Amino acid sequence: MDVAIQCVSAVQANDISSLIRYLEGDIHQEVLDSCLCWASRLGNLNIVTLLATRGANLNANVWGGFTPLILSAMFSPNTEVLRYLIENGSNVNRCSIKLRQTALHAAAIRGHLESIKILLAAGADPDAQDYLWKTPLLHAVNNNNAACVKLLIQQNCDVNITGWVNGRSLSPLLLALMKNNLEITKMLILAGARFEKTVIDYPMNITNYYQIVEDNLNIELRPVYLQQQCRICIRQLLKPQFITKLRQIILPQRIKDFLSLSELNTDS
Structure with a gap:
């Protein structure tokens, strides 16, 4: 059997003793990677550690340009693998070749909050855009992952960046409105999302928008919008590592609560 197939089969079977034996020979770099x-992908920290010490590239692009970190963020239930890869040199902002997605994209698609927290703490760009500008x-x-949306907002992502969804260029707010997700809509408005109607065939017009915000969500939009723009300006100045910087700055608690969007932690 080809040594490459033997090595991969040993990894898939979690057969570390056989893998060690195969690695004694002359192994090509692509096989290691x-x-x-x-x-x-499988979340096997022992084998990840073994392969890293044997020279596997932690930033390798294989299988359509996916890196070990992206695969870990998308598939692995073991966040310790994610931590190990980051601590040993994986680039948290490296993107896949074809889809242009980072590990943070993968974690958000998967909806894994702990992975998102780890990646953001390591410097992942919350505003990275993939091949569809998402x-x-x-x-x-x-x-419709409200918990993931809330975490990204609290970590100071830009809530107004548009991307292509089902053939349309949509902002997060417009997409939430079209999905009739009032919980996410409210969070985005409180985070300063702007309603911008740029294409005439959108099903959401300005009248619908005000009705949802003022009647269904009980938000008086104009004063809230002005307040949020002030908050956005200050939060942007603290990028990157917003949360870390906010914790270090000496400010009255009310101002810290204002900047950290503390109202997202209430049910009101």
């Missing part, structure tokens, strides 16, 4: 991607936030909105 493929094995690392499989181990990262940000992690837009993916989360498209999946």
